[in-house]
Amino acid sequence: xxxxxxxxxxxxxxxxxxxxxxxxxxxxxxxxxxxxxxxxxxxxxxxxxxxxxxxxxxxxxxxxxxxxxxxxxxxxxxxxxxxxxxxxxxxxxxxxxxxxxxxxxxxxxxxxxxxxxxxxxxxxxxxxxxxxxxxxxxxxxxxxxxxxxxxxxxxxxxxxxxxxxxxxxxxxxxxxxxxxxxxxxxxxxxxxxxxxxxxxxxxxxxxxxxxxxxxxxxxxxxxxxxxxxxxxxxxxxxxxxxxxxxxxxxxxxxxxxxxxxxxxxxxxxxxxxxxxxxxxxxxxxxxxxxxxxxxxxxxxxxxxxxxxxxxxxxxxxx
Amino acid sequence: xxxxxxxxxxxxxxxxxxxxxxxxxxxxxxxxxxxxxxxxxxxxxxxxxxxxxxxxxxxxxxxxxxxxxxxxxxxxxxxxxxxxxxxxxxxxxxxxxxxxxxxxxxxxxxxxxxxxxxxxxxxxxxxxxxxxxxxxxxxxxxxxxxxxxxxxxxxxxxxxxxxxxxxxxxxxxxxxxxxxxxxxxxxxxxxxxxxxxxxxxxxxxxxxxxxxxxxxxxxxxxxxxxxxxxxxxxxxxxxxxxxxxxxxxxxxxxxxxxxxxxxxxxx
Numbered sequence: 001x002x003x004x005x006x007x008x009x010x011x012x013x014x015x016x017x018x019x020x021x022x023x024x025x026x027x028x029x030x031x032x033x034x035x036x037x038x039x040x041x042x043x044x045x046x047x048x049x050x051x052x053x054x055x056x057x058x059x060x061x062x063x064x065x066x067x068x069x070x071x072x073x074x075x076x077x078x079x080x081x082x083x084x085x086x087x088x089x090x091x092x093x094x095x096x097x098x099x100x101x102x103x104x105x106x107x108x109x110x111x112x113x114x115x116x117x118x119x120x121x122x123x124x125x126x127x128x129x130x131x132x133x134x135x136x137x138x139x140x141x142x143x144x145x146x147x148x149x150x151x152x153x154x155x156x157x158x159x160x161x162x163x164x165x166x167x168x169x170x171x172x173x174x175x176x177x178x179x180x181x182x183x184x185x186x187x188x189x190x191x192x193x194x195x196x197x198x199x200x201x202x203x204x205x206x207x208x209x210x211x212x213x214x215x216x217x218x219x220x221x222x223x224x225x226x227x228x229x230x231x232x233x234x235x236x237x238x239x240x241x242x243x244x245x246x247x248x249x250x251x252x253x254x255x256x257x258x259x260x261x262x263x264x265x266x267x268x269x270x271x272x273x274x275x276x277x278x279x280x281x282x283x284x285x286x287x288x289x290x291x292x293x294x295x296x297x298x299x300x301x302x303x304x305x306x307x308x309x310x311x312x313x314x315x316x317x318x
Numbered sequence: 319x320x321x322x323x324x325x326x327x328x329x330x331x332x333x334x335x336x337x338x339x340x341x342x343x344x345x346x347x348x349x350x351x352x353x354x355x356x357x358x359x360x361x362x363x364x365x366x367x368x369x370x371x372x373x374x375x376x377x378x379x380x381x382x383x384x385x386x387x388x389x390x391x392x393x394x395x396x397x398x399x400x401x402x403x404x405x406x407x408x409x410x411x412x413x414x415x416x417x418x419x420x421x422x423x424x425x426x427x428x429x430x431x432x433x434x435x436x437x438x439x440x441x442x443x444x445x446x447x448x449x450x451x452x453x454x455x456x457x458x459x460x461x462x463x464x465x466x467x468x469x470x471x472x473x474x475x476x477x478x479x480x481x482x483x484x485x486x487x488x489x490x491x492x493x494x495x496x497x498x499x500x501x502x503x504x505x506x507x508x509x510x511x512x513x514x515x516x517x518x519x520x521x522x523x524x525x526x527x528x529x530x531x532x533x534x535x536x537x538x539x540x541x542x543x544x545x546x547x548x549x550x551x552x553x554x555x556x557x558x559x560x561x562x563x564x565x566x567x568x569x570x571x572x573x574x575x576x577x578x579x580x581x582x583x584x585x
Contacts, residue, residue, distance in 0.1 A: 094411030112328030
């Protein structure tokens with residue numbers, strides 16, 4: 001049986017506009033998905049695409065307007081308390097930790113909340129503390145932790161009761177490169193060790209390419225793509241962006257082979273060029289740029305979700 | 319039983335440790351809540367400087383009313399007063415986090431905090447009650463002791479019910495805490511006065527709708543053998559448990575409707 005199954009899941013919100021008038025918006029529209037136990041799924045889409053709304057419906061926080069959802073085989077709202085024992089959720093923007101108390105206390109309290117036996121509590125806490133490298137700040141009050149440390153704590157406590165499904169809503173938002181990498185490695189290890197199913201929403205294509213075997217792309221509440229990352233790149237070509245800092249103000253570089261000029265700053269001193277790594281390479285593009293202007297510095301950016309979504313649109317002919 | 323209460327003991331223990339970790343401010347809170355209690359008492363006392371009787375009660379009887387009602391409300395405030403911060407919880411997403419835990423939402427909200435700083439306020443109310451009982455020469459019979467204890471217990475239940483009912487309304491009325499506060503704290507103020515001076519609408523609201531009269535005024539009349547108004551029998555003070563059941567019925571309804579609304583309509 002699938003661990004997540006939705007059937008024509010729909011959620012509408014009424015927004016009050018001026019006075020007593022109200023307007024209805026559809027946050028999630030006719031979403032039918034099925035995720036098997038053990039899968040690792042990236043749920044991506046632009047801001048406001050309906051990702052968090054979906055997660056809230058799967059976790060029993062919101063009631064669907066129509067359609068059905070089953071999470072771990074349970075009705076999320078009416079069987080919320082049973083579901084809570086089998087589901088772990090991390091919201092990047094809201095904390096489950098006790099702000100005023102040392103991080104270690106959050107483990108203790110959540111162990112009590114999930115009624116873990118003392119042995120199980122000790123064993124699981126030790127495992128998570130070691131894998132997440134939390135030891136050095138376990139005694140620090142949560143309010144004094146850095147964002148990266150706190151997020152590691154958030155993910156660790158969400159896994160304390162060994163849920164079979166872990167849902168992460170923007171887990172890497174605001175993290176530096178090293179913290180992101182650590183968190184990803186930990187999630188991979190946790191999955192390998194316990195077979196935990198992962199569902200994560202993210203803006204970061206890096207998360208998706210390192211963690212997820214399957215991608216669900218939502219756009220304006222509708223499912224726009226369901227398949228592998230490789231399949232998605234075939235449809236929309238995962239473009240990277242080469243950012244070059246030039247020695248002198250230069251007219252926009254529009255006529256480079258296999259590249260699209262995305263924008264310029266400071267009279268063309270910095271220019272952003274998108275390219276498809278399957279068609280050309282950063283080196284070839286750099287060589288082409290160098291023929292027209294002297295390059296002082298450069299960086300390469302990973303594709304971002306907004307860009308992917310935009311291009312899925314284009315490829316569908318809208 | 320032990321494992322049933324374990325989550326709540328852990329939650330409350332955590333809050334107590336967190337509060338006592340800010341020692342100086344905790345001490346100041348204790349003092350300020352003592353002072354507020356004394357000021358409210360002074361209000362009653364000042365009125366009786368001008369007159370001998372208000373609504374058929376002399377000062378000593380008024381002290382019993384104040385003692386019973388204010389102790390009950392203060393205990394309720396200590397235990398569940400923080401539920402009126404629900405709008406903050408909704409805004410910060412704390413309420414969503416409650417939904418991810420395997421306990422009932424209301425039980426989690428109630429045990430999410432405890433206002434130990436209100437202990438001094440409870441102390442004021444209780445001291446006034448003892449003084450009032452002595453001043454009235456209340457004899458210690460099983461029935462008088464039972465009536466006082468029952469009033470404190472059901473009074474606390476009524477007041478916690480009011481807090482919860484107000485919290486349920488907050489799901490609909492984000493930013494309308496002032497409106498619900500007028501009922502909650504207005505009720506407290508009314509309950510500290512003899513009910514016989516209330517106007518008709520007040521009798522309807524705080525006598526029966528939100529039954530504050532049963533937290534101090536009516537039990538006092540029964541205890542001191544004073545005439546009971548509003549066509550109620552002399553033993554009306556013993557009806558407080560019914561009032562508590564009524565109030566908790568309202569509270570349950572309000573909370574249920576509120577959470578349904580949040581899951582169904584809010585964001």
